[in-house]
Amino acid sequence: xxxxxxxxxxxxxxxxxxxxxxxxxxxxxxEVAVVISNIPTAGGLELARERGIPTFVHDHRGVSRExxxxxxxxxxxxRGVDLVCLAGYMRLLSPWFISEFENRILNIHPSLxxxxxGLDAQRQAFEYGVGYTGCTVHLVDRQLDHGPIVRQSVVxxxxxDDVERLAARILAAEHRLYPEAVNLILSGRYRIEGxxxxxx
Ligand code: GAR
Numbered sequence: 001x002x003x004x005x006x007x008x009x010x011x012x013x014x015x016x017x018x019x020x021x022x023x024x025x026x027x028x029x030x031e032v033a034v035v036i037s038n039i040p041t042a043g044g045l046e047l048a049r050e051r052g053i054p055t056f057v058h059d060h061r062g063v064s065r066e067x068x069x070x071x072x073x074x075x076x077x078x079r080g081v082d083l084v085c086l087a088g089y090m091r092l093l094s095p096w097f098i099s100e101f102e103n104r105i106l107n108i109h110p111s112l113x114x115x116x117x118g119l120d121a122q123r124q125a126f127e128y129g130v131g132y133t134g135c136t137v138h139l140v141d142r143q144l145d146h147g148p149i150v151r152q153s154v155v156x157x158x159x160x161d162d163v164e165r166l167a168a169r170i171l172a173a174e175h176r177l178y179p180e181a182v183n184l185i186l187s188g189r190y191r192i193e194g195x196x197x198x199x200x
Contacts, residue, residue: 002186003033005081007072007089012044013171014087014108014178019051021179030186033079036072038091054079060091069097076101083185085178086140090119095142103192105140106185108178110170112136112152117145122167125157132156133166135174137181139197148195151181 004022006015015035021027035048038060048055056075060068076084086093086107098105111121113136116128125133134154141147153173157166184190189200 002030002082003080004030004083004085004182005034005036005076005079006032006048006085006087007036007038008042008044008087009037009039009090010042010044010088012042012047012087014174015044015085016047016051017175018085018087018178018182019048019053021182023051027179027183027186030182033081034075036075038068038089044088065092066094066096069094073097073100083182085182087178092144093140098140098142103139106137106150106178106181107140107145107147108174108181109136109138109145110167110174112154113138113145113149122170123163126161126163126166130157133170135170135177137177139185139192148192148197150184150190150197151177153177 006018008015019032022030022032032053034054034056036056037045038058040057040059045055058068058071084101084105109121111125112134116124132154134152136152137150139147155170155173190197191200
């Protein structure tokens with residue numbers, strides 16, 4: 001069995017999408033070993049507990065970034081995690097953590113990277129006036145929203161959209177995309193050439 005560790009900060013809908021994909025066999029041979037949140041009140045924690053997934057809270061306040069990340073890493077390693085999935089984790093990881101799990105951390109971001117990095121990507125895209133946006137799953141490197149792209153999904157911006165409607169359609173696309181990307185990485189059937197992740 002491959003073991004996923006999912007790190008969240010909020011409502012956890014991508015975490016639930018991954019957990020459901022694991023439970024219904026869309027991501028076969030896998031279990032969710034732990035859900036970690038840096039926010040004690042994150043709604044996703046309860047959703048994980050309801051599914052019988054072990055949860056762990058590590059509040060980042062009052063400790064350095066690296067110390068916080070070392071504590072998360074200890075938890076992930078203790079549970080034998082093969083792949084770390086950031087699912088709405090709204091903090092930067094330390095260089096130490098990224099080296100410790102090199103090429104074993106995925107992030108999902110609600111835009112077609114490299115456009116609209118950082119916070120509120122759906123609003124950034126809407127206000128910029130693009131005709132198409134979407135979501136990206138990428139390997140995490142030391143720069144924000146930057147590592148090699150594993151999968152992307154395109155979402156058109158409709159004439160009668162507002163930010164909320166657009167964000168809801170992007171979120172639905174995220175929920176389909178993340179399990180696909182996890183499957184590819186866990187299968188090991190890919191190689192990285194520069195910034196390109198190529199299926200083999
Ligand atoms: C998702 O839209 C995810 O792509 C985004 O936060 C949301 C979390 O929702 N992540 C980022 O913006 C990271 N830069 P969720 O908690 O319901 O999965």
